[in-house]
Amino acid sequence: MSADTVARTSRGARHRAVPFTAVAFHDKLWARRQRVVRERTVPFLYGQMEKIGTIEALDVTKPPGPLAFPYKNNGTSTSVMYWDSDIGKWIESASYTLATHPDAKLSALIDDVVARIAKAQRPDGYFNSFFQRREPGKIWSNLRDWHELYCAGHLIEGAVAHARATGKDNLLGIVTRYADHIERLFGRGANQKRGYCGHEEIELALVKLYHLTSERRYLELAHYFIDERGRQPHYFDLEARARGANPVDFWHKTYEYNQSHMPVREQDRVTGHAVRAMYLYSAMADLASEYSDDGLLQACRRLWADLTGKRLYVTGGLGPAAGNEGFTTDYDLPNETAYAETCAAVGLVFWAHRMALLEGDARYADVMEQALFNGALSGLSLDGERYFYDNPLASRGNHHRWIWHRCPCCPPNIARLVASLGSYLYSTAPGELAVHLYAEGEARTEVDGIRVKLAQTTGYPWDGAVALRVTPDRAAEFALRLRIPGWCRAARLSVNGETVALDGILDRGYAHLKRVWKPGDQVSLALEMPPERIYAHPDVRADQGRVALKRGPMVYCLEAVDNEAPVQRLVLPRDGAIEAHFDATLLGGCAVLSGSALAQEPPSDALYGTRRSGTAAARFRAVPYHLWDHRDPGEMAVWLPEA
Amino acid sequence: MSADTVARTSRGARHRAVPFTAVAFHDKLWARRQRVVRERTVPFLYGQMEKIGTIEALDVTKPPGPLAFPYKNNGTSTSVMYWDSDIGKWIESASYTLATHPDAKLSALIDDVVARIAKAQRPDGYFNSFFQRREPGKIWSNLRDWHELYCAGHLIEGAVAHARATGKDNLLGIVTRYADHIERLFGRGANQKRGYCGHEEIELALVKLYHLTSERRYLELAHYFIDERGRQPHYFDLEARARGANPVDFWHKTYEYNQSHMPVREQDRVTGHAVRAMYLYSAMADLASEYSDDGLLQACRRLWADLTGKRLYVTGGLGPAAGNEGFTTDYDLPNETAYAETCAAVGLVFWAHRMALLEGDARYADVMEQALFNGALSGLSLDGERYFYDNPLASRGNHHRWIWHRCPCCPPNIARLVASLGSYLYSTAPGELAVHLYAEGEARTEVDGIRVKLAQTTGYPWDGAVALRVTPDRAAEFALRLRIPGWCRAARLSVNGETVALDGILDRGYAHLKRVWKPGDQVSLALEMPPERIYAHPDVRADQGRVALKRGPMVYCLEAVDNEAPVQRLVLPRDGAIEAHFDATLLGGCAVLSGSALAQEPPSDALYGTRRSGTAAARFRAVPYHLWDHRDPGEMAVWLPEA
Numbered sequence A, B: 001m002s003a004d005t006v007a008r009t010s011r012g013a014r015h016r017a018v019p020f021t022a023v024a025f026h027d028k029l030w031a032r033r034q035r036v037v038r039e040r041t042v043p044f045l046y047g048q049m050e051k052i053g054t055i056e057a058l059d060v061t062k063p064p065g066p067l068a069f070p071y072k073n074n075g076t077s078t079s080v081m082y083w084d085s086d087i088g089k090w091i092e093s094a095s096y097t098l099a100t101h102p103d104a105k106l107s108a109l110i111d112d113v114v115a116r117i118a119k120a121q122r123p124d125g126y127f128n129s130f131f132q133r134r135e136p137g138k139i140w141s142n143l144r145d146w147h148e149l150y151c152a153g154h155l156i157e158g159a160v161a162h163a164r165a166t167g168k169d170n171l172l173g174i175v176t177r178y179a180d181h182i183e184r185l186f187g188r189g190a191n192q193k194r195g196y197c198g199h200e201e202i203e204l205a206l207v208k209l210y211h212l213t214s215e216r217r218y219l220e221l222a223h224y225f226i227d228e229r230g231r232q233p234h235y236f237d238l239e240a241r242a243r244g245a246n247p248v249d250f251w252h253k254t255y256e257y258n259q260s261h262m263p264v265r266e267q268d269r270v271t272g273h274a275v276r277a278m279y280l281y282s283a284m285a286d287l288a289s290e291y292s293d294d295g296l297l298q299a300c301r302r303l304w305a306d307l308t309g310k311r312l313y314v315t316g317g318l319g320p321a322a323g324n325e326g327f328t329t330d331y332d333l334p335n336e337t338a339y340a341e342t343c344a345a346v347g348l349v350f351w352a353h354r355m356a357l358l359e360g361d362a363r364y365a366d367v368m369e370q371a372l373f374n375g376a377l378s379g380l381s382l383d384g385e386r387y388f389y390d391n392p393l394a395s396r397g398n399h400h401r402w403i404w405h406r407c408p409c410c411p412p413n414i415a416r417l418v419a420s421l422g423s424y425l426y427s428t429a430p431g432e433l434a435v436h437l438y439a440e441g442e443a444r445t446e447v448d449g450i451r452v453k454l455a456q457t458t459g460y461p462w463d464g465a466v467a468l469r470v471t472p473d474r475a476a477e478f479a480l481r482l483r484i485p486g487w488c489r490a491a492r493l494s495v496n497g498e499t500v501a502l503d504g505i506l507d508r509g510y511a512h513l514k515r516v517w518k519p520g521d522q523v524s525l526a527l528e529m530p531p532e533r534i535y536a537h538p539d540v541r542a543d544q545g546r547v548a549l550k551r552g553p554m555v556y557c558l559e560a561v562d563n564e565a566p567v568q569r570l571v572l573p574r575d576g577a578i579e580a581h582f583d584a585t586l587l588g589g590c591a592v593l594s595g596s597a598l599a600q601e602p603p604s605d606a607l608y609g610t611r612r613s614g615t616a617a618a619r620f621r622a623v624p625y626h627l628w629d630h631r632d633p634g635e636m637a638v639w640l641p642e643a
Helices: A029-052 A081-098 A105-122 A130-133 A150-165 A172-187 A202-213 A216-228 A233-243 A273-292 A294-310 A342-359 A362-379 A408-420 B030-052 B079-102 B104-120 B128-133 B148-166 B170-185 B204-212 B216-228 B235-242 B274-290 B294-310 B342-359 B362-379 B412-418
Strands: A023-025 A426-429 A432-435 A441-447 A448-460 A465-471 A476-483 A491-495 A499-500 A510-517 A520-525 A531-534 A546-551 A552-559 A580-581 A592-603 A614-624 B023-025 B427-428 B432-435 B440-449 B450-458 B465-472 B476-483 B491-495 B498-500 B508-516 B521-525 B529-535 B546-551 B552-558 B576-584 B588-600 B615-623
Touching: A023 A029, A023 A510, A023 B546, A029 A081, A029 A465, A081 A105, A081 A130, A081 A150, A081 A408, A105 A150, A105 A172, A130 A216, A150 A172, A172 A202, A202 A216, A202 A546, A216 A273, A216 B079, A216 B476, A216 B521, A233 A465, A273 A342, A294 A342, A294 A362, A342 A408, A342 B576, A362 A408, A362 A552, A426 A441, A432 A448, A432 A531, A441 B362, A448 A476, A465 A476, A465 B023, A476 A520, A476 B476, A491 A510, A499 B030, A531 A580, A546 A592, A546 B216, A592 B412, A614 B342, B030 B079, B030 B104, B030 B412, B079 B104, B079 B128, B079 B148, B079 B412, B104 B148, B104 B170, B148 B170, B148 B204, B148 B450, B170 B204, B204 B216, B204 B274, B216 B274, B274 B342, B294 B362, B342 B412, B362 B412, B362 B552, B427 B440, B432 B440, B450 B476, B476 B521, B491 B508, B508 B521, B529 B576, B546 B588
Parallel strands: A432 A476, B432 B476
Antiparallel strands: A023 A441, A426 A432, A441 A448, A448 A465, A465 A520, A476 A510, A491 A499, A491 A520, A531 A546, A546 A552, A552 A614, A580 A592, A592 A614, B023 B440, B427 B432, B440 B450, B450 B465, B465 B521, B476 B508, B491 B498, B491 B521, B529 B546, B546 B552, B552 B615, B576 B588, B588 B615
């Protein structure tokens, strides 16, 4: 890293998240989702891994059986190759639930898995159940395709969560030995490989390991991986030739696929596999923060502008194409074929959260909320046992959540996000306490050494009225920063019953309430959330002449089960009123939108003709997108034609 | 075949095509295209086959080199596996040009290729350069995937064309020996395989071989292949188990992919790989005609209704999905990702032509014309040396004709259609001479033993005025059947200057002019062809709120090079006038459409917002779809939003 790319940025104080262990949800939505993840998803995921052999595969001394889940990438990889990452994400999810809800049986189960890993780990620290068992001769020979560092990263994330939740160091010891092995092997030294992983993940994991252990080598290793990425001579070229392969035979043709087509700090276009991109950018934001590295921060800002300005679904989903599980061209956002992998939206929540803390600008938390409530949460069924891999914005009725997948990356990804969601609500910095997301519940933290309890009473996200009770241990001056969501056109604020003019105190999208806070101070925030019509930029072909419905952070969709006329024939009149009402009995309780519509009536059965369709008066009913596909299967659409 | 499925149909006389050798084009469009195919495409295709090794591979005694064009179907097949079919189609195309334009050099070149095949053919008649050279142990072991009968079919079609064009029997002898071998091997006899090909083609080829040789065994073999298809126990299941494979591991999951999911005469839904479907239905129409088999005819009618009512692009393209190169669900016709393989549109021309002859109904010739002038012809560049494999109806500017393809099936397919196009214009039956397509030129045929010369003078397809001079050897009574295209809203007809009321003589879309024709009789047909707006059935989501432009048989598109505003931002006002004018200098001469448009202007750079785009006055210019991508690359769209 050259000196000129390192400079202190001139932004405000750097925020740190209030950990989820200090945040409790008392609301209907997240409290329920967390309970379901704890009681259903975590045991279910273990059961699935046991069933398909993921757990048993940790015994690397057993001879491998036939590959049960073949994967089609020219036969170069199989889902078995990623199984260690499923274990890492499961341990991470399970540990988050343990942190708030101790459970001796679950804890013992994790210990059993850890013992299996411990038994398999090589004396030099290496551990990968796939390669040790099946392909010992190919270890570290194909970083481009073979996910070893990716799997290591997820084990590290799992170990950090496990150590924080339980205080145990059994898994932490394993991953630090493994990280030390990796650190010895990779780097710019004479006898080191100048490699990095084709699937980013270990970089952000190493930052977490550094945060837990304060061992700066891990941060430096993450920095090396980030900064080495995309340099010439290209490691994936060298490595391919060393295998006797021709680099141009790379099955994705371009290194844009894994964001190594150029050094990361020079990148300004979001490319390739969406999950990889989100994990990379999350690590870049981490390092921009840790090193106050303006070059990385500027790259993050450029990539953010590209993503949110040209490549993001209105649901916060991302990566339209199945072919590369990722990005294509500007404004290419097809609805029915949207890939929009759940993991990618989860990854966007990770990145947006880091950017929000780093920049203190509400537009990052806006996108975090958009992805969380829509494109990410849709991946998990209300019962916690069914999952979307891809999240299209329109369906003919044949797209459903599945119980398992040959590449089961999404279930534990959404599970770990939900289980640790408390961490995404609040953050602190010297003299500041910020509220990024609203939900009924309580949090305990400290500002400048003063303990502060913060309680939210609200029906959010179904209602925009938020009452906050601020209870510092003793009266103390600090700034309470309340996010005024970008979707809100009219917000009213009062403190202890006295109206506060927002105009004067808005700072980067947050109401900056600096004052001496006394125990029991009451803040009222009223966020108007009428149903709104959303239009896409005209260069988004798929949405031309179409409208989407939002209310607050929620994107809505029409499902066949709620509508008499076929969903695909419904048109929204331009000026029709749209009503919202809360239905406590529907899908766990949610606000429903309804209003007048027009149902297109074809002039004949002919596929094409010279006459336009007529229309008949109809009604429509829309439900939050993340709740679709829980009832009778049928058509679904987010974007409707507008007449 | 049970007796109750065989019944004489009650339609009119069965028509036979007037062969292309008796039809000359004097127009600008087809005469030029035929010349280009003859002078450029046929030599170019040979050169490509020589370059990539297709010709050399005919020497099966040479040890095989590495596979130059790997194909990704789980490694089970490669494009090399289809090379014999490319040779068959090249010989067919070349022979068609030889038939009208003798060329000693080309003839010698074909003979050389035939000599190579003759040398390689096994004594028992088998010939397949791929299997003999690379996989002799796998011959006939995987009919589902491995295209041996498909390759045989194309060689047979090539041989029939070659024998008809040159009178030579060198290739004909090879393929009859091969067909005899196949006939011994496949069938319902005790020692025969009850198999059929995963890729239909040999069925229609055997009908052609029967027509040439009058050897009814070939017709019976075609009938066996058609009737055996999809019966239980399923041959592809048995065959897979015999290979030690599990039938459920079929990479396309369903036998709908190759139309063998049920017996063909029970099918009523167009499924799977589009080219396979078209070749199958073509053979079904052939056999319905040959055997007067009402069951097959009814199946053809049902499949036709399904295709044209729910699954056909306005361009006559078909098969929207790349994944199966074929059909998906009802009304699923995405524009930008349309696969719409050139070969599939060519195959639809084949099927439609057979149905037109069989049924005598103009709606078949309407679709034949629609596919020919749009989705098929688009596959071939004006210079004859570049080809579309897939024919999307919208592009962001990155879709272009290529010089070659790992699966180079389309170039010789469109070449053989163009070279033999004369066969698609006229047909005769006892007492009838039908005109299905209009183009300036001459034809010579016989009706009831009377020789008739028919000359068309017309600017069709750019102008709807057609003058026909009918010159029988001597005065004779017969019916001249003139197709009144389905797209035409107003047609006027006169004979020797006297107006003939169309109402009284319309028969299944044809003006049925029965009279005593004398040498030099003049028929004038005026087909109005104003620019028209076309709307899709509202269940076609991709086209909702959109309009396409047609004039006569031509579908139009907007290209960036012709329009000042970005194509994707243009909207057509509902009531704007659309003008047509013929531009003799553009793209070989074509009618261009133009008119007023609105250019959408986004309210901001934001991807989403609550405000609609504004619009500014603009103009649009549209060119025939089949001529796109000949100038500066850029956006293209067939369907435009209408405001």
